[in-house]
Amino acid sequence: MDVNLETPGGLLRQMRVTIPADRVSKAVDERLRTMSQRAKLPGFRPGKAPLKVIQQQFGPSARMDAVSDLVQRSYPEALVKVGVRPAGQPQINVTFEKPGEALEYVASFEVFPEIQLSGLDALEIEQPVVEVTEADVERLVLNLRKGRRVFNTVTRAAASGDMVKLDFDGKLEGESFQGGKGDGVEIELGAGQFLADLENGVVGHSAGDEFVVPVNFPADYRAEELKGKTAQFAVKLHEVKEVVLPAIEDAEFLAAHKVDSVDALHAKAREALENEREKAIQRRKKNQVMEQLATTNPIEVPKSLVQQEVPNLRQQAAQRMNMQNVPPEQLxxxxxxxxxxxxxxxKVALGLLLGEVVKQRDVKLDVTKVDVALDAMARDFEQPEQVKTYYRSRPEMMDGLRAMVLEDQVVDLLLEGARKVDKPMSLEQLLNPQAQA
Known part of the structure; x- marks a missing residue:
C-alpha cells in the first residue's frame, strides 16, 4: 500500500492512498464467497450456486462492499504509516476504482496544532478579598422569605411589587402587531417581566379600570418593526394582589429550611454564602488563568472540532432558555x-492548551479529588447519596467529572506559580460581576 501525505495549508492534510490490485481482487473474492453461502438463487440450493453465477448476479454490489471495507480498514493503517493523528473524522473520496486495477482514494482531514507553551510562569492573578457581611446574610434571608411569599387580593390601587392580572392590546399607528395582545396575563410590577412603560403605567390603577398606556420600545428591541417606536396599549385591570412574606420567626418557614430558630437560619445562610464565596473566588481565578493561557498562546484550532462542539453549546443554551423539548432541526x-x-x-483551544500542560507537566488525575468533587456536587441536592449513585452508574458522566477535576488540577498547578494581587470587593460584586460597573 502506497501512502502520500500532502499539506494544502494550515491544519488541513490530504492523504492519498493506493491499494494494490491483488489486495482489491482478494477482498472482492472473499466478499463473493461470503455472499454465495447465503445467496438464494432459482435452481440452486442455498449456498450451492457456482461462484461464476454469484459473480454475475452480485458482482457490482460485492465490489462496492469490498471497496468500502478496504477503505475503512486501510485508513488507520495509512495514518500509522505517515505518522499523523487526525482531529475529527475524515472526508474520503475514492478517486480511482476499476476491476483488475489498483484502488485509489484521498482522505482529507485536519491535524492537531503543534503547541509551544509560553508565559506559564508569568501569570498575574487578581485574588478577590471578600467578607460576608451581616447585610449579605439579611439579603439572603429576605430572598428566602420571598421564595415562600403569597399574594393576597386587595382593593387599593396597584403599586410597585404587586401582582396584577390584566388584558392588554397594543397597537402601533392603529394597527395590531405580533405579540402585542394578551388576556388574563399576570405581571409582577417592577420585576422587569414586561416593558417598563407598561408596568409603570399600571401603577396607580385599581381593579376594574380600563385605560391606555403609551409604551416606548427601545432602539435595540428584538422586533425590527417596533424598534424606537411608541405603541398605545389598551389595558383592562382585573385584579391586584399584594405580596405577603412569611415572618422570619414563623415555625413553618423555619422548618422548610430545616432549622428551628432565627439564629440557626442566619448561621445556615452565612455558611451557604461563605461556600458560594469560595466557589466564586475559585471560578474567577480559574477564568483569569484560562484567559491568560489563551491570550499568551494563540493557536489555530481544527474546524472539525469546533463544529463538534457547537451542538453541545447549543444544547446548553436551549436548557438555559427552557427549550429542551424543541426538535433538533428547529432548534x-x-x-x-x-x-x-x-x-x-x-473552548477547543483551551482544551488543547490544557492538554499540552498535562503532557508537559506530567499531571496525573488525583482520584481522591474526584470523590471530593462528587461529594461537593451532591451536597446541593436533597438526596446526595442517590445523586452519587446515579453518577457512578453512568460512565460518561463520571468521565466528565474526571475531566473537570483534571482541568482544576492544571489550573491549581498554574496558580501556584502565578503572581497574586489582592483585590477587595463586596460579595455582590463577586457573585454578580455586572455589579462592579
Whole structure:
C-alpha cells in the first residue's frame, strides 16, 4: 500500500492512498464467497450456486462492499504509516476504482496544532478579598422569605411589587402587531417581566379600570418593526394582589429550611454564602488563568472540532432558555451555528492548551479529588447519596467529572506559580460581576 501525505495549508492534510490490485481482487473474492453461502438463487440450493453465477448476479454490489471495507480498514493503517493523528473524522473520496486495477482514494482531514507553551510562569492573578457581611446574610434571608411569599387580593390601587392580572392590546399607528395582545396575563410590577412603560403605567390603577398606556420600545428591541417606536396599549385591570412574606420567626418557614430558630437560619445562610464565596473566588481565578493561557498562546484550532462542539453549546443554551423539548432541526434554525462558533473555538483551544500542560507537566488525575468533587456536587441536592449513585452508574458522566477535576488540577498547578494581587470587593460584586460597573 502506497501512502502520500500532502499539506494544502494550515491544519488541513490530504492523504492519498493506493491499494494494490491483488489486495482489491482478494477482498472482492472473499466478499463473493461470503455472499454465495447465503445467496438464494432459482435452481440452486442455498449456498450451492457456482461462484461464476454469484459473480454475475452480485458482482457490482460485492465490489462496492469490498471497496468500502478496504477503505475503512486501510485508513488507520495509512495514518500509522505517515505518522499523523487526525482531529475529527475524515472526508474520503475514492478517486480511482476499476476491476483488475489498483484502488485509489484521498482522505482529507485536519491535524492537531503543534503547541509551544509560553508565559506559564508569568501569570498575574487578581485574588478577590471578600467578607460576608451581616447585610449579605439579611439579603439572603429576605430572598428566602420571598421564595415562600403569597399574594393576597386587595382593593387599593396597584403599586410597585404587586401582582396584577390584566388584558392588554397594543397597537402601533392603529394597527395590531405580533405579540402585542394578551388576556388574563399576570405581571409582577417592577420585576422587569414586561416593558417598563407598561408596568409603570399600571401603577396607580385599581381593579376594574380600563385605560391606555403609551409604551416606548427601545432602539435595540428584538422586533425590527417596533424598534424606537411608541405603541398605545389598551389595558383592562382585573385584579391586584399584594405580596405577603412569611415572618422570619414563623415555625413553618423555619422548618422548610430545616432549622428551628432565627439564629440557626442566619448561621445556615452565612455558611451557604461563605461556600458560594469560595466557589466564586475559585471560578474567577480559574477564568483569569484560562484567559491568560489563551491570550499568551494563540493557536489555530481544527474546524472539525469546533463544529463538534457547537451542538453541545447549543444544547446548553436551549436548557438555559427552557427549550429542551424543541426538535433538533428547529432548534438549529432558531439558534444557528454562527452564534456559538466563537465560544466553541475558544473552548477547543483551551482544551488543547490544557492538554499540552498535562503532557508537559506530567499531571496525573488525583482520584481522591474526584470523590471530593462528587461529594461537593451532591451536597446541593436533597438526596446526595442517590445523586452519587446515579453518577457512578453512568460512565460518561463520571468521565466528565474526571475531566473537570483534571482541568482544576492544571489550573491549581498554574496558580501556584502565578503572581497574586489582592483585590477587595463586596460579595455582590463577586457573585454578580455586572455589579462592579
Amino acid at each position: 438549529a434554525e432558531m439558534l444557528p451555528a454562527q452564534l456559538f462558533e466563537a465560544n466553541a473555538s475558544r
